[in-house]
Each structure stands twice: as C-alpha cells, then as structure tokens.
Amino acid sequence: MNPFLDIIAGHPVRELAAGEFVLKQDEPCPSLYVLLEGEVEVLRDDVRVAKISEVGAVFGEMSLLLGGPCTASVRTLTAARITTVDEPRAFLASSPAACLHIAELLAHRIDALNHYLVDVKHQYEGNDHIGMVDDVLSTLMHRHPKRKTKN
Structure with a gap:
C-alpha cells in the first residue's frame, strides 16, 4: 500500500462520476487532490498529456508550488474517489513525508x-528543428523561478 x-x-x-472535472486549467486551485480509486486524464490546452489510475496520484501540486492557477x-x-486536502501549504509545512x-x-x-x-533528439539528429529540443532541455536544467517583486 502507498x-x-x-x-x-x-x-x-469525494466520489465523482465519469466525465467530472477534478480541476480545470487556468482556474484557481485551492486544494491538493489525491486519487484513491478510478482513472483520470490530465489535459493541457485540451490535449491529453496523461492517463492515470495509480492510487496516490496527486493533482494540484504544480499550482500550489507555483502559486498560480491550475496548470x-x-x-x-x-x-x-478522490481525497481533497484543503489548506495544502499548511498541510505540506506540517508533513515532511508529504513534501x-x-x-x-x-x-x-x-x-x-x-x-x-x-x-526525440536522437531520432531527429541532423534535422534543422532539433535545436528546439536543445532549448527545452536547457530550459529544464537551468530555469530559475521568477522572483516576485514587492510594490
């Protein structure tokens, strides 16, 4: 068991029927969600990026950690069946194991x-557009968070 x-x-x-949204992109995400049973799909700009049925899968963590709407x-x-963890920052602050x-x-x-x-880079080595993959890899390895400025 997880x-x-x-x-x-x-x-x-919460118990949800097939076709219900747990969260929606670009909307506020005040909670953390954990899959207990069933299967969900993750959509980014209406494109399926993942299909998940693993018990213990977590949703809403990106929004929580980035401090913005659902990604x-x-x-x-x-x-x-999905568990809802309200006040997720306080929850994570109190649980190193959850973090x-x-x-x-x-x-x-x-x-x-x-x-x-x-x-992908190996498959398309030598093509002109492969530089895009280099840019993505570089961004993943070196991206720094945007600093919030005080007014």
Missing part, C-alpha cells in the same frame, strides 16, 4: 520528460 495514503487519511473524500485540467474517465512524496513525484516526471526529449 504510505502517502496514511498521511492523507482523515481528509474529506492543467484533470477529468475522471471512470467513477473515481518528500510530492518532490519524488515531480522528480519522476522531470526524469521521464528528460528521457523523452533525449530520445
């Missing part, structure tokens, strides 16, 4: 993206 599920035990559980939409493909879990999830995603981009 140890992260022990950490989120006691938070409210993607999440819609159920089947009936689903580590989310950091590991994000690291796996970045690693998978890097592998994919390197594979």
Whole structure:
C-alpha cells in the first residue's frame, strides 16, 4: 500500500462520476487532490498529456508550488474517489513525508520528460528543428523561478 495514503487519511473524500472535472486549467486551485480509486486524464490546452489510475496520484501540486492557477485540467474517465486536502501549504509545512512524496513525484516526471526529449533528439539528429529540443532541455536544467517583486 502507498504510505502517502496514511498521511492523507482523515481528509474529506469525494466520489465523482465519469466525465467530472477534478480541476480545470487556468482556474484557481485551492486544494491538493489525491486519487484513491478510478482513472483520470490530465489535459493541457485540451490535449491529453496523461492517463492515470495509480492510487496516490496527486493533482494540484504544480499550482500550489507555483502559486498560480491550475496548470492543467484533470477529468475522471471512470467513477473515481478522490481525497481533497484543503489548506495544502499548511498541510505540506506540517508533513515532511508529504513534501518528500510530492518532490519524488515531480522528480519522476522531470526524469521521464528528460528521457523523452533525449530520445526525440536522437531520432531527429541532423534535422534543422532539433535545436528546439536543445532549448527545452536547457530550459529544464537551468530555469530559475521568477522572483516576485514587492510594490
């Protein structure tokens, strides 16, 4: 069993029918969501970027960490049960284990993206447009967060 599920035990559980949105891109994302059962799709600009059925999958973490609206939409493909963690910053501040879990999830995603981009680069080596992949890889490795300025 996923140890992260022990950490989120006691938070409210929502039951959703197939086709319902857990969150929508560009809308506020005040909570963190954890998949307990079912299958969802992640959409970015109405393009499916992932299909997820892994118990313990987390949604809303990008918005939470970046301090902005949802970066993607999440819609159920089947009936689903989802835990909602309200006040997620306070939750993460009080749980190093939860922070580590989310950091590991994000690291796996970045690693998978890097592998994919390197594979694309190998496949299209010598083509004029491959410089785009170099730019993306460079951005992933060297991007610094935008600093918030005080007025």
